[in-house]
Amino acid sequence: MNKSIRKAAVIGSGIMGSGIAAHLANVGIPCLLLDMVPKQLTDEETAKGLTLENPAVRNRLAANAIAKLAKTKPAPLFDNSFADRITPGNLEDHLSQLAQVDWIIEVVVENLDVKKGLLQQIEGVWKPGTIVSSNTSGISINAMVATCGDEFKKHFMGTHFFNPPRYMKLLEIIPGQQTDPELVTFMKGFCEKLLGKGVVLAKDTPNFIGNRIGTYGLLVTLKEMTENGYTVEEVDAVTGPAMGRPKSATFRTLDLVGLDTFVHVADNVYHNVTDEHEQRIFTVPLAMKSMVEKGWLGEKSGQGFYLKKKSAGGSEILALDLTTMEYVTQKKPKSASLEAAKLAKGAKEKTKALLGAKDRYSDLAWNILKQVLIYSAEKVGEISDSIQEIDEAMKWGFSWELGPFETWDAIGLKRSVERMEAEGLTVPAWVKDWIAAGNTSFYNNEEGKLYSIHVGSSKYKEVEFAPEIINLRSLKEQNKIIKGNSGASLIDLGDGVTCLEFHSPNNAIGEDILSMITQSLDEVRRNYKGMVIANQGRNFCVGANIMLLLMEAQDEEWDEINDIIHLFQNTMYKVKRFEKPVVAAPHRMCLGGGVEACMPADHVVASAETYYGLVEVGVGLIPAGGGCKEFALRSSQQVSLDGVDLQPFINHVFQTVGTATVSSSGYDAKKLGYLRPSDRVVSNQDFAIYEAKQSVLGLANTDYKPIPEEKIRVVGSEGKAVLQLGAIDMKRGGYISDHDLLIAKKLAHVLAGGDVPAGSLVTEQYMLDLEREAFLSLCGEPKTQQRMHHMLTKGKALRN
Incomplete structure (x- = not known):
């Protein structure tokens, strides 16, 4: 496809919108950043004698967002001077300028009606051929443009950046039913090469790939914790580096993301799936809802599952006791399984060591892991046709060292399936068919080439990589x-x-x-x-x-x-x-x-x-x-x-x-x-x-x-x-x-x-x-x- 992106526009100057604009500026793409016109003057504007008709007031939201980029940590810009590549504006005065850009990215509130209304506005000034995308974490791409014209639909897709856009490698591209396949191919290559992203193609399903699997895993963890009496610090000890996951593990991750954000993402699946079992899993626990009601949202509110308490002698990080809803001194968990995982080298060996020692922490790891693996297998074909893209989404978006199917290979596919079935779990038929065909892993390396399962077949297919990727x-x-x-x-x-x-x-x-x-x-x-x-x-x-x-x-x-x-x-x-x-x-x-x-x-x-x-x-x-x-x-x-x-x-x-x-x-x-x-x-x-x-x-x-x-x-x-x-x-x-x-x-x-x-x-x-x-x-x-x-x-x- 003979196409290029020389200039872009981002609509919505919140944390994600300004972050995406900053990253476009990072790679040399001038960007128009638009937001709403303020309804009221600030005290400072009043003191200066400005009115609501003054351009500085009308562009205030976008201009303030650009000004904040230099002070934000971690830094959204490679160099603060790159902020000069971003031009502030507003949706009333500058909407027509969208006809001058090559890519328009909608990054407004996660509300279907709001997004539909904005996209209709965009279509009114849209130049045919311009790419339009929505940065949504899970709202239906097809529903957003249901009332738009066919030509517009051909050029529309989802582009789900993970936060913060500069640092998070994952970008999910979600084609709509009428999106031009050549345009999807172009955008995948463009975002990989120029934006530096790891791109996965997701299907238009609730929360797409990363948030679907990741949210499920967090909710399963909460369920195991409450049913079996584990503490916050015990869960984080198990679900961090011991399982090949980030140090933030489960609850520090939730505090970083924000509990209100997590609840919104979980509710999106709950309201958009029909399977009753899946709905039960995606029902947010009452304790978490209570925390949101109290304003205990995590780091942005100063407390969540953890609370940093300052004292004359320094500071101490307390953990929330979910049974009493009070913060208590942390107790460092110790066990044979955690020690074995600590001594092991690499995510594969750590996970095997953690599961191999029979104690309550090993049990917790297994009870979480088995459900996540089965759920990931159940979603093949629904959220993505490729196990590799599911694995990469979890590695790039959630910093797992191994994706679900790589983890399954690491712990032994056949042996773990036998254990799952012995414990009464239902393993998807395609997994059992794959094993029955004589296969012992989802991935296979032969002479330096990587092969993965071809779902629906008993044979492997070679994993294709971009020619610019050299793997030592x-x-x-x-x-x-x-x-x-x-x-x-x-x-x-x-x-x-x-x-x-x-x-x-x-x-x-x-x-x-x-x-x-x-x-x-x-x-x-x-x-x-x-x-x-x-x-x-x-x-x-x-x-x-x-x-x-x-x-x-x-x-x-x-x-x-x-x-x-x-x-x-x-x-x-x-x-x-x-x-x-x-x-x-x-x-x-x-x-x-x-x-x-x-x-x-x-x-x-x-x-x-x-x-x-x-x-x-x-x-x-x-x-x-x-x-x-x-x-x-x-x-x-x-x-x-x-x-x-x-x-x-x-x-x-x-x-x-x-x-x-x-x-x-x-x-x-x-x-x-x-x-x-x-x-x-x-x-x-x-x-x-x-x-x-x-x-x-x-x-x-x-x-x-x-x-x-x-x-x-x-x-x-x-x-x-x-x-x-x-x-x-x-x-x-x-x-x-x-x-x-x-x-x-x-x-x-x-x-x-x-x-x-x-x-x-x-x-x-x-x-x-x-x-x-x-x-x-x-x-x-x-x-x-x-x-x-x-x-x-x-x-x-x-x-x-």
Whole structure:
């Protein structure tokens, strides 16, 4: 389909509407944000002498929503400046402007009559061919446009974003009965590639996929809890990470979502299904209705299933006792099953361990899980024809590590079905037919390809992925590993391009990864066009191996530490001077040494959600893998013309590194200087390796030359004094400690280029030597060792 979306309009400027507009702005799509015209003036407007006819008043709702974006946490925008891409307006004065956009998204109150009336208004100004969609969490798509024309219906669908739109990967697209299938295909591809979403196609049924299964699971959990006497904290202990679910588990999730919102979603199913058993399940418990009536809605009201109570000694989080409706001190649950799950690695093993130990918590997990699995199977064909889309909806929308059918495979399909039937449950016929045909799982991996059940058949069908998705695990299963060790592997991506994948614990950089980088460069030099540095772990890289450094420092093995840092520096230098292109593709947390592994690359293709930072000062150190040197070099390059003052650039670097600033997005990493103007940011993390591979091929197919070495102009001793004076002022103001000041002085010495005259030209090796000397001296400081130990044991920085 020859179609594009260059401009959009969002109608409704509430939390979801403004969030969707913000995310459209994030990816470069200008957006018109419309809302109703206010009926009354505010006191501030009255004081200014404004009237209800003033444009600032008439656009107030949308304008205020845009203004709030910069203050909202978590941040809806990749960069606050992107708010300029959103234009406020109102439905009376600016409705006709909808004819100028390519996509109109309705995001008003969840009321069928209101939505129908608005869509009729939209149709009155609608330009044929414009896509129109509703962001509804469960109202019928067909019912909304029942009175609209056929051409309008062809261009209408549901687009259910999950909140918050920037961060939640799931987007459910719900075609209507007359929606053009080619338009659905176009929107799926557009939303995946440009908006970075994981798109599932849902049928027009109450609450679609994610909320249908998710709400059912929460209500089943509440039922088991009340019938068998479990507490709030016991349920959350079982239904969180122990089952491969988020830490928010059941009741913290409900508090985050809002109990009123949850009740509305549950009621939507109750009023729109005819099965009496299903209606009983979707009947909201009286205790929850009572909480809503009291205004105990969760975090937005200050209390829900949990209440944070402040006291002179700090604060305590109390849990609600549903039998007395009073808040009580939490009791941490302990049992063999919970301990077994904690010790197990990965969601599959955790779930099996939890179910395998026979105690009351294991029973709770099983009694919840069996009902959710059967219900998910019952809904195949009704809410979606694909078990994969049901699984992905739960993973992307509810942060489950395994979807229902993946979970069923993990615990043993045949064995668990036998147990369900022995306990009197009715398993859907198609599941039993699948097992009877000799199948032992819903999914099957063969030679790196994924197959899933073809419902209605006894055979598997191959799961198709977008061509832009490169799965490293799949490539490894196809024996595409060229070489590897415990820390990293070199994988053949095809077309003469390789991928260096980190896979050490937390992808922390140690000698094994550094060794594999050198070996990989040798291999690529002989046989390949270039290399991508990427992985598909939870985070790209959390930095260097602090444990190793701490052990060596405590043993006063200074030569060992010097050798480790020297190896790191030399390895990164080899990457930078390599005669074939190297492209890095970081994602999510990319800290310390992870940043230094990307900086020497010819090009960086970062995911939009990349949190990038040189954070070494948090453990009492400074960057010493080339990070300081690279920043100094970039600053020098920006002032290559005579007469441009270098000091402001170095001041910015000093502040960024000295405060361990981490970018809030890939775009913010550009603003901070971690990424270069030529580096790219891609919306969909799943596409990043593909895009990096294309970048390698693009460079390789030109007359590629390695980055030449150049001298670095430094601010010298005069500039160092400026940096150190700023740090001393911070100390005098009580903002930093004595040890912070020591670190800052070391950092200033390195970034300034040491005690040379201002404007001196120095070599990269000279700067690396300064880095290494400062790093070694700080390793010997007891307070630095305390910081490293605290980070390893507590997972957060120590201010000492």
